[in-house]
Amino acid sequence: MSSEDQVHATRIEQRLRSAADAMIDLAAPQENYKKLIEDGGFFDTGQGFAMSYDRANTEFVLRNQPLFSSRVTMNLGNVRPMIPLNVDPPNHSKYRKLLDPLFAPRVMDAQEEDITQRANGFIDAFIDRGECNFTEEFAELFPASIFLGLCGLPEAEMRSFLDMRDYILHPAKKVPGAGEDLSKRQVSLDKGAELIYGYFTDLIAKREAEPADDLISRFLAAEVGGDRLSHEDILDIMFLFVIAGLDTVSDSLTCFFAFLAQHPDHRRQIVEDPAVIPAAVEELLRWESPVPGGVPRVATEDVLLPGGQLVKEGTAVRVSYGAADIDEATFGDPFEVRFDRETNPHIAFGAGVHRCLGSHLARRELRIVLREWHRRIPEYRLKPGHEQLEYPQGLRHVKDLMLSWS
Numbered sequence: 001m002s003s004e005d006q007v008h009a010t011r012i013e014q015r016l017r018s019a020a021d022a023m024i025d026l027a028a029p030q031e032n033y034k035k036l037i038e039d040g041g042f043f044d045t046g047q048g049f050a051m052s053y054d055r056a057n058t059e060f061v062l063r064n065q066p067l068f069s070s071r072v073t074m075n076l077g078n079v080r081p082m083i084p085l086n087v088d089p090p091n092h093s094k095y096r097k098l099l100d101p102l103f104a105p106r107v108m109d110a111q112e113e114d115i116t117q118r119a120n121g122f123i124d125a126f127i128d129r130g131e132c133n134f135t136e137e138f139a140e141l142f143p144a145s146i147f148l149g150l151c152g153l154p155e156a157e158m159r160s161f162l163d164m165r166d167y168i169l170h171p172a173k174k175v176p177g178a179g180e181d182l183s184k185r186q187v188s189l190d191k192g193a194e195l196i197y198g199y200f201t202d203l204i205a206k207r208e209a210e211p212a213d214d215l216i217s218r219f220l221a222a223e224v225g226g227d228r229l230s231h232e233d234i235l236d237i238m239f240l241f242v243i244a245g246l247d248t249v250s251d252s253l254t255c256f257f258a259f260l261a262q263h264p265d266h267r268r269q270i271v272e273d274p275a276v277i278p279a280a281v282e283e284l285l286r287w288e289s290p291v292p293g294g295v296p297r298v299a300t301e302d303v304l305l306p307g308g309q310l311v312k313e314g315t316a317v318r319v320s321y322g323a324a325d326i327d328e329a330t331f332g333d334p335f336e337v338r339f340d341r342e343t344n345p346h347i348a349f350g351a352g353v354h355r356c357l358g359s360h361l362a363r364r365e366l367r368i369v370l371r372e373w374h375r376r377i378p379e380y381r382l383k384p385g386h387e388q389l390e391y392p393q394g395l396r397h398v399k400d401l402m403l404s405w406s
């Protein structure tokens with residue numbers, strides 16, 4: 001992608017974000033989504049960007065890859081496209097063929113014990129206190145710890161992972177003023193990118209010299225039809241993993257536990273019958289849709305959507321997974337949060353060729369946390385005095401979710 005394209009894409013992304021954010025109450029977005037679907041489900045600004053809310057249009061955009069390209073950049077400090085998110089087929093399929101087997105459900109079976117131990121380790125640290133800042137003491141640390149395990153790295157490396165994540169995804173935490181000032185934000189993004197490229201360049205060299213039973217060694221050894229991943233490929237994959245695999249799980253956990261702390265009947269179903277947990281995870285993913293929207297897709301020609309709207313060539317369309325997940329056309333009773341749905345075709349992990357590579361890992365993490373937490377802390381609530389929850393901009397998450405139990 002040329003730098004001109006990148007600037008264009010960044011501008012589009014920023015405008016899409018501000019337009020979308022202005023309309024949605026992140027604490028309880030479902031009513032907003034419903035209204036947007038009732039109002040036509042598609043919003044074209046006429047200035048090169050549009051948003052899709054209804055399920056049929058959204059699926060069409062996501063599943064018709066030749067018509068909608070994801071070769072855009074979000075300007076996160078990366079110097080090349082992130083793999084595989086910003087790669088279109090046929091190259092995209094080459095990468096997924098290499099990557100999918102490394103994240104298959106049976107591979108995740110082997111992680112069960114490690115993930116369980118790590119979840120319990122964090123709970124051990126605060127269980128006797130009778131309260132915790134769930135966001136800071138559990139949700140933000142747990143997925144990073146799982147990644148350390150996958151990369152064969154010790155817990156002492158946690159700070160490096162959190163720094164890489166925060167410089168890119170939470171610039172205001174790292175660089176004063178980066179929340180409002182674009183040039184300060186860029187300083188933070190560049191620093192994050194420098195850390196990611198430096199850290200993983202070193203790790204790749206180490207694993208190449210001495211292979212281990214870990215993710216980078218598997219990337220180095222992976223081969224499909226004579227194709228192997230270059231070092232740059234691995235860096236571009238790891239860049240995406242740092243931003244796609246950490247906050248998404250943290251954010252889901254804060255949304256899930258905020259819901260369960262406020263809905264004792266749902267919480268009791270999990271405590272009394274842990275077999276309901278896989279269904280509960282799917283339903284909470286649907287209802288909360290922690291990743292509310294996707295990477296914009298740019299129309300490669302004029303396209304007529306199933307809803308009848310014409311998308312002009314070059315228009316960037318951002319889909320809302322959250323809205324698609326409460327669309328009555330797919331779910332007869334979308335506003336009921338039910339752990340006994342027979343089928344749950346939510347698209348919280350996306351749809352089409354770019355559907356989440358880490359969904360089996362994410363599900364495993366979420367199921368294990370729900371199981372271990374409710375086994376050890378069955379009764380909990382929002383800590384008195386902290387009932388007002390804050391859902392900041394960005395992916396849906398609760399800042400400083402304070403839980404207490406006796």
Ligand code: HEM
Pocket residue numbers: 083084085086096240241244245246248249252290291294295296321347348349350351353354355356357358359361362363
């Ligand atoms: C609950 C947690 C998660 C949610 C809700 C989630 C959601 C998503 C969504 C919606 C997409 C599609 C983006 C698009 O098409 O624009 C996606 C893609 C992706 N996710 Fe996840 N994700 C989660 C966890 C993870 C984890 C743990 C990993 C770590 C490996 C991961 C890696 C990826 C990758 C690599 C892609 C790009 C796939 C491609 O382009 O082919 N995700 N995710």
